[in-house]
Amino acid sequence: MRKKQIVVIGNHNATEVQASTAYSIGVYVAKKKFALICGGRGGVMESAARGAVENGGLVIGILPDDTFAAANQFCSIVLPTGIGYARNSMNVLAADLVISIGGEKGTLTELAYAWHYGKPIVACSFTGGWSEKLAGTRIDNSREDIIKNAHSLKEVFQELDILSQ
Amino acid sequence: MRKKQIVVIGNHNATEVQASTAYSIGVYVAKKKFALICGGRGGVMESAARGAVENGGLVIGILPDDTFAAANQFCSIVLPTGIGYARNSMNVLAADLVISIGGEKGTLTELAYAWHYGKPIVACSFTGGWSEKLAGTRIDNSREDIIKNAHSLKEVFQELDILSQ
Amino acid sequence: MRKKQIVVIGNHNATEVQASTAYSIGVYVAKKKFALICGGRGGVMESAARGAVENGGLVIGILPDDTFAAANQFCSIVLPTGIGYARNSMNVLAADLVISIGGEKGTLTELAYAWHYGKPIVACSFTGGWSEKLAGTRIDNSREDIIKNAHSLKEVFQELDILSQ
Amino acid sequence: MRKKQIVVIGNHNATEVQASTAYSIGVYVAKKKFALICGGRGGVMESAARGAVENGGLVIGILPDDTFAAANQFCSIVLPTGIGYARNSMNVLAADLVISIGGEKGTLTELAYAWHYGKPIVACSFTGGWSEKLAGTRIDNSREDIIKNAHSLKEVFQELDILSQ
Numbered sequence: 001m002r003k004k005q006i007v008v009i010g011n012h013n014a015t016e017v018q019a020s021t022a023y024s025i026g027v028y029v030a031k032k033k034f035a036l037i038c039g040g041r042g043g044v045m046e047s048a049a050r051g052a053v054e055n056g057g058l059v060i061g062i063l064p065d066d067t068f069a070a071a072n073q074f075c076s077i078v079l080p081t082g083i084g085y086a087r088n089s090m091n092v093l094a095a096d097l098v099i100s101i102g103g104e105k106g107t108l109t110e111l112a113y114a115w116h117y118g119k120p121i122v123a124c125s126f127t128g129g130w131s132e133k134l135a136g137t138r139i140d141n142s143r144e145d146i147i148k149n150a151h152s153l154k155e156v157f158q159e160l161d162i163l164s165q
Numbered sequence: 166m167r168k169k170q171i172v173v174i175g176n177h178n179a180t181e182v183q184a185s186t187a188y189s190i191g192v193y194v195a196k197k198k199f200a201l202i203c204g205g206r207g208g209v210m211e212s213a214a215r216g217a218v219e220n221g222g223l224v225i226g227i228l229p230d231d232t233f234a235a236a237n238q239f240c241s242i243v244l245p246t247g248i249g250y251a252r253n254s255m256n257v258l259a260a261d262l263v264i265s266i267g268g269e270k271g272t273l274t275e276l277a278y279a280w281h282y283g284k285p286i287v288a289c290s291f292t293g294g295w296s297e298k299l300a301g302t303r304i305d306n307s308r309e310d311i312i313k314n315a316h317s318l319k320e321v322f323q324e325l326d327i328l329s330q
Numbered sequence: 331m332r333k334k335q336i337v338v339i340g341n342h343n344a345t346e347v348q349a350s351t352a353y354s355i356g357v358y359v360a361k362k363k364f365a366l367i368c369g370g371r372g373g374v375m376e377s378a379a380r381g382a383v384e385n386g387g388l389v390i391g392i393l394p395d396d397t398f399a400a401a402n403q404f405c406s407i408v409l410p411t412g413i414g415y416a417r418n419s420m421n422v423l424a425a426d427l428v429i430s431i432g433g434e435k436g437t438l439t440e441l442a443y444a445w446h447y448g449k450p451i452v453a454c455s456f457t458g459g460w461s462e463k464l465a466g467t468r469i470d471n472s473r474e475d476i477i478k479n480a481h482s483l484k485e486v487f488q489e490l491d492i493l494s495q
Numbered sequence: 496m497r498k499k500q501i502v503v504i505g506n507h508n509a510t511e512v513q514a515s516t517a518y519s520i521g522v523y524v525a526k527k528k529f530a531l532i533c534g535g536r537g538g539v540m541e542s543a544a545r546g547a548v549e550n551g552g553l554v555i556g557i558l559p560d561d562t563f564a565a566a567n568q569f570c571s572i573v574l575p576t577g578i579g580y581a582r583n584s585m586n587v588l589a590a591d592l593v594i595s596i597g598g599e600k601g602t603l604t605e606l607a608y609a610w611h612y613g614k615p616i617v618a619c620s621f622t623g624g625w626s627e628k629l630a631g632t633r634i635d636n637s638r639e640d641i642i643k644n645a646h647s648l649k650e651v652f653q654e655l656d657i658l659s660q
Contacts, residue, residue, distance in 0.1 A: 001218065002233070002243055035242055053166065060225070060242060066258055066282070066414055068167070077200055077225060078167050080258045083248070083413040084396055085611060086581040089604075093231055093245045104635035105611045109584075112603040116580060117231070117247075129635075140599035140624075231579055248578040249561055250446060251416040254439075269470035270446045274419075277438040281415060294470075305434035305459075331548065332563070332573055365572055383496065390555070390572060396588055396612070398497070407530055407555060408497055410588045412612075413578070423561055423575045447561070 003058070004034040004163055005094055009110045010044030010101035011129065018102040018127045019047040024153050025099060026051025026059075032164050035060060037094050039087075040071045040078060044101045049074035062091050088113060095119050097163055099156060100147075102129035111147070115139040122148045122159050168223070169199040169328055170259055174275045175209030175266035176294065183267040183292045184212040189318050190264060191216020191224075197329050200225060202259050204252075205236045205243060209266045214239035227256050253278060260284050262328055264321060265312075267294035276312070280304040287313045287324050333388070334364040334493055335424055339440045340374030340431035341459065348432040348457050349377040354483050355429060356381025356389075362494050365390060367424050369417075370401045370408060374431045379404035392421050418443060425449050427493055429486060430477075432459035441477070445469040452478045452489050498553070499529040499658055500589055504605045505539030505596035506624065513597040513622050514542040519648050520594060521546020521554075527659050530555060532589050534582075535566045535573060539596045544569035557586050583608060590614050592658055594651060595642075597624035606642070610634040617643045617654050 006029045011018055026048040029036045036052040038045040040061020049059045053074045061075035066082035081087040088106060092098050092114040100111055100123040108130045114121050125135035135149035150156045171194045176183055191213040194201045201217040203210040205226020214224045218239045226240035231247035246252040253271060257263050257279040265276055265288040273295045279286050290300035300314035315321045336359045341348055356378040359366045366382040368375040370391020379389045383404045391405035396412035411417040418436060422428050422444040430441055430453040438460045444451050455465035465479035480486045501524045506513055521543040524531045531547040533540040535556025544554045548569045556570035561577035576582040583601060587593050587609040595606055595618040603625045609616050620630035630644035645651045 001238055001241065002236070003241055005242065037242075058223070058242075060244075062244070071167070073166055076166065076168055077170065077202075077223075077242075078259075079225075079227070079244070079255065081255045082258050083251075083255070083416050083581070084584065085608065086248075086413050086578070086584040089579065089581040089583075090244065090246050090248070093247050094243075105607045105637065108607040108634060109604045109611070112600045112607065113580065116600045116604070139603060142599065248416070248581050249419065250443065251413070251419040251578050253419075254414065254416040269472065270442045273442040273469060274439045274446070277435045277442065278415065281435045281439070304438060307434065331568055331571065332566070333571055335572065367572075388553070388572075390574075392574070401497070403496055406496065406498055407500065407532075407553075407572075408589075409555075409557070409574070409585065411585050412588050413581075413585070416578075420574065420576050420578070423577050424573075 004096045005037050006034045006160070007037045007091055007095035007098045008044065008048040008101065009039070009091065009098060009107050010103050011107065012041050012043040012045065014043035014047055015102065015128070018044055021124055021127050021153060022047035022101050023051035025156055026057065027055050028157050028160055030055035030057025032160055037062065037091065039063070039091055040075055042072055046072040046074060062087055092119055093117055097122065097159065100124060100131040102127045103131050104129060112139055115143065118143070122150050122156055124150050124156060126151060169261045170202050171199045171325070172202045172256055172260035172263045173209065173213040173266065174204070174256065174263060174272050175268050176272065177206050177208040177210065179208035179212055180267065180293070183209050186289055186292050186318060187212035187266050188216035190321055191222065192220050193322050193325055195220035195222025197325055202227065202256065204256055205240055207237055211237035211239060227252055257284055258282055262287065262324065265289060265296040267292045268296050269294060277304055280308065283308070287315050287321055289315050289321060291316060334426045335367050336364045336490070337367045337421055337425035337428045338374065338378040338431065339369070339421065339428060339437050340433050341437065342371050342373040342375065344373035344377055345432065345458070348374050351431050351454055351457050351483060352377035353381040355486055356387065357385050358487050358490055360385035360387025362490055367392065367421065369421055370405055372402055376402040376404060392417055422449055423447055427452065427489065430454060430461040432457045433461050434459060442469055445473065448473070452480050452486055454486060455479050455481060499591045500532050501529045501655070502532045502586055502590035502593045503539065503543040503596065504534070504586065504593060504602050505598050506602065507536050507538040507540065509538035509542055510597065510623070513539050516619055516622050516648060517542035517596050518546035520651055521552065522550050523652050523655055525550035525552025527655055532557065532586065534558070534586055535570055537567055541567035541569060557582055587614055588612055592617065592654065595619060595626040597622045598626050599624060607634055610638065613638070617645050617651055619651060620644050621646060
């Protein structure tokens with residue numbers, strides 16, 4: 001009954017390549033009939049949300065704030081957690097798959113939490129930031145697998161295809 | 166773009182009247198094209214979720230747990246917050262309207278939080294518990310309004326009708 | 331090794347009787363060599379903290395905010411949780427004993443959480459608010475005991491005496 | 496009135512050098528009359544706590560759990576947050592200074608959060624893990640300063656000396 005839940009994490013100030021990557025992933029997630037979950041704000045989060053919603057997808061934005069106002073306009077559902085950046089832990093707990101684009105400090109907390117919670121992670125190494133730094137590596141020895149290195153959008157889509165089988 | 170978000174709170178062990186009330190409200194929320202948000206577990210939460218999903222509605226379950234496993238089977242989206250019962254604060258922050266059915270200690274925290282956050286609240290006084298005790302009252306003097314007393318399902322539906330205008 | 335931890339909850343705008351009650355309890359907690367834990371802000375929290383600190387006690391203030399600035403000046407240790415009022419859950423989880431003075435919506439969430447977590451609760455019924463309303467009652471049937479009704483400071487001190495045995 | 500609060504973060508399974516480093520830092524923190532705050536569990540947290548408590552220091556353990564039971568025996572005060580690993584955010588928010596020893600995924604979330612919240616950070620690069628990887632670097636460009644690289648205990652103590660001026 002539950003939809004597959006794809007969590008996209010990344011910068012709140014996206015570069016062009018980050019924004020277009022996020023948008024394309026949002027589109028693909030929607031076409032797969034998966035739900036897109038993100039931090040609900042600007043940059044990567046907004047671009048992914050827009051891609052999904054413009055293609056009939058469902059977008060859940062999980063905000064650090066305690067009001068709806070801070071959400072980008074492409075969220076179907078907004079959850080103002082009111083718990084500040086402790087919500088980063090929750091974002092990735094909601095994932096069947098975590099996809100990382102670029103990424104600064106906030107994204108780094110989410111990558112480390114995703115690793116902690118045993119979530120499969122795909123990092124878009126072509127988008128810079130912590131995604132590039134950590135793609136293909138292990139955060140520590142507690143897991144056998146690695147953060148998958150997606151060198152292109154095509155490799156991200158392949159991971160999403162696997163999830164729909 | 167954002168859907169109206171109706172948060173239904175109540176016992177995890179529902180009596181018959183609580184379960185049927187929750188179910189009927191779930192149905193009505195779905196018919197209105199609103200999203201139903203609940204705690205994701207059994208009892209009132211499950212009955213409301215079932216009512217919504219069986220009528221094409223969207224259900225978000227916000228769990229205290231850190232895995233999907235504890236969710237009832239009628240959630241379209243499951244958010245395992247991993248923050249325990251601190252999630253009660255978040256549940257009501259997600260609301261355009263809070264509807265309370267029966268209710269023990271957990272529901273009482275949610276009623277008090279909903280009051281704190283300025284959320285409109287409708288309490289089904291015909292379902293017992295803290296809904297009955299607090300319907301028609303103020304939790305304190307910080308608000309001018311009251312927790313609305315719904316004496317029947319019809320009065321709940323009227324509140325939902327107002328929300329869709 | 332761990333000190334006994336007394337959590338005092340109550341209004342952030344204290345009446346005179348609430349403030350003096352909180353102060354006296356703070357003094358007694360310090361004399362017992364217990365630690366005083368509170369929400370770290372004004373009103374009841376500040377008065378209790380002052381009573382404890384002026385008598386050599388240790389005070390932990392657990393703030394909803396994410397900076398030290400909002401704390402009252404009588405906290406030995408300040409924990410800016412950054413999780414907003416979801417911190418109400420944490421406040422009472424820290425308790426060996428919860429003492430309630432007056433109380434509006436926030437205190438009500440804490441009373442309900444304390445009940446939920448199985449914490450012993452003493453409500454100062456002579457200080458009004460939710461302490462008066464709930465003293466001597468059960469929040470629901472999940473516990474056999476009641477919220478103890480302290481009719482006077484003396485009865486509060488007796489509870490603290492028991493804890494030191 | 497508030498004590499200076501030193502937050503020590505690091506592995507819950509400490510190597511010998513990590514444990515002895517943590518212990519020595521705990522001792523020094525206590526001698527400075529600062530409070531030691533840690534995650535309340537084993538490994539680095541426990542060694543630091545033991546060092547502090549054995550020298551008359553005050554130790555606050557902030558647990559992910561919702562009961563006192565999981566705390567190590569060297570905590571003067573135990574805060575069972577009940578919010579799981581979202582508590583990592585809180586740990587570093589409590590800091591006047593963050594000191595990092597070794598470190599796996601959990602420590603990495605704390606380093607990133609500490610950076611996010613503008614906290615001064617000293618990483619013991621001689622203890623391996625994420626402390627070694629991030630010492631002397633910036634997590635992103637949002638801050639001008641760096642994570643300070645402590646090559647020896649002496650350099651950690653110098654930072655603590657500065658804090659007491």
